[in-house]
Amino acid sequence: MNRKLLTGGLTALIVAFLVAYFASPVLAVRGLTEAARTGDETALRERVDFPEFRASLKEELNAELVARMREDPRSDNPVLSGLGMLLAPSLVSGMVDAFVTPQAIATMVRSAKAPDPMDRPDRVETSAPAPAADDKDTVSQSWAYRDLDTFAVTLTNSRQPDQHLALLMERRGLFGWKLAGIDLTVPSEDDAI
Template sequence: MRKLVTGLAGLALVAFAGAWALSPVFAMQALTRAAEQGDEQALERLVDFPAVRQSLKDELNARMMAEMRAGDSGVDPAWAGLGMLLGPAIVSGAIDAVVTPQGVATMVRTAEAPEPEDVLNRPEASPGKTEDDVRKSWTYRGANRVEVRLTTTDRPDQPLILNMDRQGLFGWRLVEIDLPDA
């Protein structure tokens, strides 16, 4: 009887550890399915939109400031200074327009950042349709963070990186998107 209880406890522990370790894969599959089907409610559950927006604003503002400081653009320094003042507001508005359930769905389906005008026109989601050439790979970046790299066959060296954080024991939410280098 004691061996049976010990065996069942060991089996339960292995099942728990397996489910815990594989939970980000299931979360990414749920995110992909929601993106393919245009399921906005599921996307709202799986994506922390304020965190994603803020991470993209920080990333794009840093890129813009680095380019303006480099001085290689040939832009008059006075205009560059004005751009440094107004740029963050413009970036903020563009990110707010792009990071919507439709915009995130487009990014997950195509492994590309959508153009703002495409999101603003709000094309209807095509249930069941996805880009066949999108490849996904997972990497744990700690016990509570997983990096999902989305690449396409024509751009394998320019991944769109989705960072998901653990929510509770088995839940995961998308909290950050790292855009490919332009």
């Protein structure tokens, strides 16, 4: 009888650990979403790794900007095109450093829209007020593990269903998670585990 009780208790403990381990990013996403919805800067600061998020956003926006420059029909002058590609990273870097604040993260989460790399840094809004609730403008979320330590939250605005923004949560310890990256080119469902 004692052995069955010990086995049952151990099994319950293992199941509880696994549930907590795999459900912890969902709770972290809910906390991030609630902090963004209410504009709670303190909670956002606790839930975002700003240096890592900035580095990830710079990388994504630089790649998008280079792709746009290559596709631009006016870029047939190799000297101007090369100069543009040389200057683009510093422009994007300055924009991201000025843009990524708790308010900007909240705006991204509420709107499912990343900053545009073609915007000038002085035109980027860093303290946008919370948008009014509008039934036609809702943001849906889908969740998937990219690996055991990376959890992607894909946001889609109902007004732009073809555009997706994936926020990448990274595990910190066993049950902790922080927003540490962004993916503007959302992978197919086959890439998630």
